């Protein structure tokens with residue numbers, strides 16, 4: 030995607046170094062970080078320097094590849110085994126992470142070069158899948174549509190293009206008029222900070238709304254469809270996505286508004302029978318209790334936004350039952366959110 034007229038991916042590997050856009054600084058500062066050590070990439074995933082299902086998957090694949098490169102001259106088996114465990118422990122919900130680590134690990138059994146090549150292929154595939162999701166998804170978008178989104182499932186959350194935003198980019202490029210309702214997505218504000226920044230860069234009309242406003246805009250007839258991403262899809266079509274997705278799906282269902290999930294097949298965990306079996310990441314309460322950002326002079330501050338002394342609960346994801354999902358937009362086409370629907374197209 031273009032940032033100030035220059036082409037960028039969210040994460041890539043070049044000459045043995047892994048590079049990524051620092052998403053914690055966006056939208057206020059655009060900075061690229063580079064790492065030689067898999068453990069540094071683990072920290073970046075954990076602290077959300079890089080986040081979003083596909084981007085986490087690609088970064089984890091590159092981390093695994095780095096570990097194979099680093100393993101030279103070390104006790105290879107125990108070093109690689111420990112590295113794999115550390116990478117897999119960074120974020121438990123996004124399935125793309127486990128998908129990528131397994132593939133790169135298997136390739137690394139042949140050679141470190143094969144691991145690097147596999148990690149690059151996973152990143153390229155993620156970008157290509159997102160582009161194809163955009164082509165299929167844009168067919169669902171009519172002219173003059175109001176579209177609701179949640180969290181960020183744009184190109185920053187993948188290697189390029191994104192999932193939920195990719196159909197929107199494609200429809201906009203095809204000349205369709207549209208307006209995007211971007212909810213803030215507390216506590217990390219991926220909607221207000223990242224989705225809004227992406228849409229600004231692309232010149233797509235949108236407004237940031239508070240997290241509890243989507244149902245009101247639906248009731249006014251302004252939202253024609255919802256498109257969200259997914260962090261893990263169970264074999265029965267249940268969808269784990271950023272906390273708050275479930276209540277958007279319930280509201281959409283009440284108002285008879287189509288609720289689409291856009292995700293590549295690498296997000297489907299066929300071994301997971303239903304949403305009940307998905308591990309939901311519990312994040313630190315400080316994300317809820319404090320907010321950060323620059324003042325008018327650009328100096329960054331962290332401020333408390335809750336009553337001192339209160340504790341906070343911070344589940345990062347929720348599970349939307351398949352029955353509330355109109356369809357899943359995949360790289361192979363639009364499928365029903367159930368085992369048969371997904372298998373018929375994807376396996």
Ligand code: MRU
Nearest residue numbers: 080081082180182186258259271
């Ligand atoms: O916690 P994050 O920012 O890594 O959350 C992932 C997400 O961006 C969302 O859940 C998204 O809607 C789907 S995955 C791109």
